[in-house]
Amino acid sequence: MNENKTYTVDEAKRRLERYCAYQERCHKEVQQKLYEMRMIPLAIDQIIDHLLRHNFLNETRFAQAFARGKFRTKKWGRNRIVNELKMRQISKFNIKIALKEIPDSEYYKTFEALAEKRMQQLSSEKNLQKKRKKLADYLFYRGWESELVYEKIRELK
Missing domain, CATH: 1.10.10 (Arc Repressor Mutant, subunit A)
Known part of the structure:
Protein backbone atom coordinates (compact mmCIF):
# COMPACT_ATOMS: atom_id res chain seq x y z
CA MET A 1 0.00 0.00 0.00
CA ASN A 2 1.33 3.39 -0.96
CA GLU A 3 2.08 5.40 2.20
CA ASN A 4 0.98 8.74 0.71
CA LYS A 5 -2.12 7.61 -1.14
CA THR A 6 -5.31 9.20 0.07
CA TYR A 7 -8.73 7.68 -0.35
CA THR A 8 -12.15 9.18 -0.73
CA VAL A 9 -14.80 7.75 1.59
CA ASP A 10 -16.32 5.86 -1.37
CA GLU A 11 -12.97 4.39 -2.43
CA ALA A 12 -12.29 3.33 1.15
CA LYS A 13 -15.79 1.81 1.42
CA ARG A 14 -15.26 -0.29 -1.70
CA ARG A 15 -11.82 -1.35 -0.57
CA LEU A 16 -13.10 -2.38 2.86
CA GLU A 17 -16.09 -4.21 1.34
CA ARG A 18 -13.59 -6.40 -0.54
CA TYR A 19 -11.45 -6.75 2.60
CA CYS A 20 -14.46 -7.97 4.61
CA ALA A 21 -15.87 -10.13 1.81
CA TYR A 22 -12.56 -12.00 1.48
CA GLN A 23 -12.81 -13.32 5.04
CA GLU A 24 -14.66 -12.53 8.26
CA ARG A 25 -13.18 -9.54 10.08
CA CYS A 26 -13.70 -8.04 13.52
CA HIS A 27 -14.24 -4.33 14.17
CA LYS A 28 -10.71 -3.96 15.51
CA GLU A 29 -9.14 -5.26 12.26
CA VAL A 30 -11.33 -2.97 10.15
CA GLN A 31 -10.52 0.06 12.31
CA GLN A 32 -6.81 -0.77 12.09
CA LYS A 33 -7.02 -1.07 8.31
CA LEU A 34 -8.81 2.29 7.99
CA TYR A 35 -6.30 3.88 10.34
CA GLU A 36 -3.46 2.54 8.14
CA MET A 37 -5.26 4.08 5.15
CA ARG A 38 -5.03 7.38 7.05
CA MET A 39 -8.78 7.93 7.20
CA ILE A 40 -10.07 10.53 9.67
CA PRO A 41 -12.17 9.32 12.67
CA LEU A 42 -15.39 10.69 11.19
CA ALA A 43 -14.82 8.77 7.93
CA ILE A 44 -13.87 5.63 9.87
CA ASP A 45 -17.19 5.75 11.77
CA GLN A 46 -19.09 6.35 8.55
CA ILE A 47 -17.41 3.42 6.76
CA ILE A 48 -17.85 1.02 9.68
CA ASP A 49 -21.51 2.00 9.89
CA HIS A 50 -21.87 1.28 6.14
CA LEU A 51 -20.15 -2.13 6.51
CA LEU A 52 -22.42 -3.06 9.42
CA ARG A 53 -25.63 -1.97 7.67
CA HIS A 54 -24.71 -3.95 4.55
CA ASN A 55 -23.67 -6.99 6.57
CA PHE A 56 -20.02 -6.96 5.48
CA LEU A 57 -19.07 -6.67 9.13
CA ASN A 58 -20.74 -8.90 11.69
CA GLU A 59 -19.03 -9.54 15.01
CA THR A 60 -21.12 -12.62 15.86
CA ARG A 61 -20.38 -14.22 12.50
CA PHE A 62 -16.68 -13.36 12.90
CA ALA A 63 -16.53 -14.94 16.38
CA GLN A 64 -18.26 -18.11 15.19
CA ALA A 65 -15.98 -18.52 12.18
CA PHE A 66 -12.91 -17.77 14.31
CA ALA A 67 -13.85 -20.37 16.96
CA ARG A 68 -14.65 -23.06 14.38
CA GLY A 69 -11.51 -22.37 12.38
CA LYS A 70 -9.02 -22.26 15.24
CA PHE A 71 -10.51 -25.36 16.82
CA ARG A 72 -10.58 -27.40 13.61
CA THR A 73 -7.31 -26.31 12.01
CA LYS A 74 -5.09 -25.38 14.95
CA LYS A 75 -6.74 -27.66 17.53
CA TRP A 76 -7.01 -24.87 20.08
CA GLY A 77 -8.90 -25.41 23.32
CA ARG A 78 -11.66 -23.11 24.58
CA ASN A 79 -9.34 -21.06 26.82
CA ARG A 80 -7.09 -20.03 23.94
CA ILE A 81 -10.07 -19.24 21.70
CA VAL A 82 -11.68 -17.10 24.41
CA ASN A 83 -8.43 -15.21 25.10
CA GLU A 84 -7.81 -14.54 21.41
CA LEU A 85 -11.38 -13.27 20.94
CA LYS A 86 -11.03 -11.02 24.01
CA MET A 87 -7.83 -9.58 22.51
CA ARG A 88 -9.92 -8.68 19.47
CA GLN A 89 -12.42 -6.92 21.76
CA ILE A 90 -15.25 -9.35 21.02
CA SER A 91 -18.13 -9.11 23.52
CA LYS A 92 -18.78 -11.82 26.14
CA PHE A 93 -22.15 -12.39 24.48
CA ASN A 94 -20.54 -13.16 21.11
CA ILE A 95 -17.81 -15.28 22.70
CA LYS A 96 -20.51 -17.43 24.31
CA ILE A 97 -22.26 -17.85 20.95
CA ALA A 98 -18.94 -18.67 19.26
CA LEU A 99 -18.12 -21.47 21.72
CA LYS A 100 -21.42 -23.18 20.85
CA GLU A 101 -19.90 -23.80 17.41
CA ILE A 102 -17.73 -26.54 18.92
CA PRO A 103 -19.68 -29.73 19.74
Whole structure:
Protein backbone atom coordinates (compact mmCIF):
# COMPACT_ATOMS: atom_id res chain seq x y z
CA MET A 1 0.00 0.00 0.00
CA ASN A 2 1.33 3.39 -0.96
CA GLU A 3 2.08 5.40 2.20
CA ASN A 4 0.98 8.74 0.71
CA LYS A 5 -2.12 7.61 -1.14
CA THR A 6 -5.31 9.20 0.07
CA TYR A 7 -8.73 7.68 -0.35
CA THR A 8 -12.15 9.18 -0.73
CA VAL A 9 -14.80 7.75 1.59
CA ASP A 10 -16.32 5.86 -1.37
CA GLU A 11 -12.97 4.39 -2.43
CA ALA A 12 -12.29 3.33 1.15
CA LYS A 13 -15.79 1.81 1.42
CA ARG A 14 -15.26 -0.29 -1.70
CA ARG A 15 -11.82 -1.35 -0.57
CA LEU A 16 -13.10 -2.38 2.86
CA GLU A 17 -16.09 -4.21 1.34
CA ARG A 18 -13.59 -6.40 -0.54
CA TYR A 19 -11.45 -6.75 2.60
CA CYS A 20 -14.46 -7.97 4.61
CA ALA A 21 -15.87 -10.13 1.81
CA TYR A 22 -12.56 -12.00 1.48
CA GLN A 23 -12.81 -13.32 5.04
CA GLU A 24 -14.66 -12.53 8.26
CA ARG A 25 -13.18 -9.54 10.08
CA CYS A 26 -13.70 -8.04 13.52
CA HIS A 27 -14.24 -4.33 14.17
CA LYS A 28 -10.71 -3.96 15.51
CA GLU A 29 -9.14 -5.26 12.26
CA VAL A 30 -11.33 -2.97 10.15
CA GLN A 31 -10.52 0.06 12.31
CA GLN A 32 -6.81 -0.77 12.09
CA LYS A 33 -7.02 -1.07 8.31
CA LEU A 34 -8.81 2.29 7.99
CA TYR A 35 -6.30 3.88 10.34
CA GLU A 36 -3.46 2.54 8.14
CA MET A 37 -5.26 4.08 5.15
CA ARG A 38 -5.03 7.38 7.05
CA MET A 39 -8.78 7.93 7.20
CA ILE A 40 -10.07 10.53 9.67
CA PRO A 41 -12.17 9.32 12.67
CA LEU A 42 -15.39 10.69 11.19
CA ALA A 43 -14.82 8.77 7.93
CA ILE A 44 -13.87 5.63 9.87
CA ASP A 45 -17.19 5.75 11.77
CA GLN A 46 -19.09 6.35 8.55
CA ILE A 47 -17.41 3.42 6.76
CA ILE A 48 -17.85 1.02 9.68
CA ASP A 49 -21.51 2.00 9.89
CA HIS A 50 -21.87 1.28 6.14
CA LEU A 51 -20.15 -2.13 6.51
CA LEU A 52 -22.42 -3.06 9.42
CA ARG A 53 -25.63 -1.97 7.67
CA HIS A 54 -24.71 -3.95 4.55
CA ASN A 55 -23.67 -6.99 6.57
CA PHE A 56 -20.02 -6.96 5.48
CA LEU A 57 -19.07 -6.67 9.13
CA ASN A 58 -20.74 -8.90 11.69
CA GLU A 59 -19.03 -9.54 15.01
CA THR A 60 -21.12 -12.62 15.86
CA ARG A 61 -20.38 -14.22 12.50
CA PHE A 62 -16.68 -13.36 12.90
CA ALA A 63 -16.53 -14.94 16.38
CA GLN A 64 -18.26 -18.11 15.19
CA ALA A 65 -15.98 -18.52 12.18
CA PHE A 66 -12.91 -17.77 14.31
CA ALA A 67 -13.85 -20.37 16.96
CA ARG A 68 -14.65 -23.06 14.38
CA GLY A 69 -11.51 -22.37 12.38
CA LYS A 70 -9.02 -22.26 15.24
CA PHE A 71 -10.51 -25.36 16.82
CA ARG A 72 -10.58 -27.40 13.61
CA THR A 73 -7.31 -26.31 12.01
CA LYS A 74 -5.09 -25.38 14.95
CA LYS A 75 -6.74 -27.66 17.53
CA TRP A 76 -7.01 -24.87 20.08
CA GLY A 77 -8.90 -25.41 23.32
CA ARG A 78 -11.66 -23.11 24.58
CA ASN A 79 -9.34 -21.06 26.82
CA ARG A 80 -7.09 -20.03 23.94
CA ILE A 81 -10.07 -19.24 21.70
CA VAL A 82 -11.68 -17.10 24.41
CA ASN A 83 -8.43 -15.21 25.10
CA GLU A 84 -7.81 -14.54 21.41
CA LEU A 85 -11.38 -13.27 20.94
CA LYS A 86 -11.03 -11.02 24.01
CA MET A 87 -7.83 -9.58 22.51
CA ARG A 88 -9.92 -8.68 19.47
CA GLN A 89 -12.42 -6.92 21.76
CA ILE A 90 -15.25 -9.35 21.02
CA SER A 91 -18.13 -9.11 23.52
CA LYS A 92 -18.78 -11.82 26.14
CA PHE A 93 -22.15 -12.39 24.48
CA ASN A 94 -20.54 -13.16 21.11
CA ILE A 95 -17.81 -15.28 22.70
CA LYS A 96 -20.51 -17.43 24.31
CA ILE A 97 -22.26 -17.85 20.95
CA ALA A 98 -18.94 -18.67 19.26
CA LEU A 99 -18.12 -21.47 21.72
CA LYS A 100 -21.42 -23.18 20.85
CA GLU A 101 -19.90 -23.80 17.41
CA ILE A 102 -17.73 -26.54 18.92
CA PRO A 103 -19.68 -29.73 19.74
CA ASP A 104 -18.60 -31.29 23.07
CA SER A 105 -18.11 -34.76 21.56
CA GLU A 106 -15.79 -33.37 18.88
CA TYR A 107 -14.02 -31.23 21.47
CA TYR A 108 -13.11 -34.18 23.72
CA LYS A 109 -12.24 -36.42 20.77
CA THR A 110 -9.84 -33.74 19.48
CA PHE A 111 -8.29 -33.32 22.92
CA GLU A 112 -7.66 -37.08 23.22
CA ALA A 113 -6.16 -37.30 19.72
CA LEU A 114 -3.93 -34.28 20.34
CA ALA A 115 -2.72 -35.60 23.71
CA GLU A 116 -2.06 -39.08 22.24
CA LYS A 117 -0.10 -37.62 19.32
CA ARG A 118 2.02 -35.52 21.69
CA MET A 119 2.68 -38.52 23.96
CA GLN A 120 3.92 -40.47 20.93
CA GLN A 121 6.32 -37.61 20.16
CA LEU A 122 7.54 -37.68 23.77
CA SER A 123 8.04 -41.47 23.89
CA SER A 124 11.85 -41.08 23.90
CA GLU A 125 11.68 -38.97 27.10
CA LYS A 126 12.53 -41.39 29.94
CA ASN A 127 12.07 -38.97 32.85
CA LEU A 128 8.38 -39.21 33.80
CA GLN A 129 8.27 -35.73 35.41
CA LYS A 130 9.80 -34.10 32.33
CA LYS A 131 7.42 -36.00 30.07
CA ARG A 132 4.42 -34.87 32.14
CA LYS A 133 5.61 -31.27 32.16
CA LYS A 134 6.19 -31.23 28.39
CA LEU A 135 2.75 -32.69 27.74
CA ALA A 136 1.08 -30.23 30.13
CA ASP A 137 2.93 -27.22 28.66
CA TYR A 138 1.93 -28.26 25.15
CA LEU A 139 -1.75 -28.66 26.02
CA PHE A 140 -1.94 -25.49 28.15
CA TYR A 141 -0.32 -23.44 25.38
CA ARG A 142 -3.08 -24.60 23.04
CA GLY A 143 -5.67 -23.48 25.58
CA TRP A 144 -7.07 -26.73 26.92
CA GLU A 145 -8.72 -26.68 30.35
CA SER A 146 -6.63 -27.63 33.37
CA GLU A 147 -9.04 -30.41 34.50
CA LEU A 148 -8.58 -32.17 31.15
CA VAL A 149 -4.82 -31.67 31.13
CA TYR A 150 -4.25 -32.87 34.71
CA GLU A 151 -6.48 -35.89 34.16
CA LYS A 152 -4.43 -36.80 31.08
CA ILE A 153 -1.13 -36.33 32.92
CA ARG A 154 -2.25 -38.67 35.72
CA GLU A 155 -2.69 -41.38 33.08
CA LEU A 156 1.04 -41.22 32.28
CA LYS A 157 2.90 -44.01 34.01
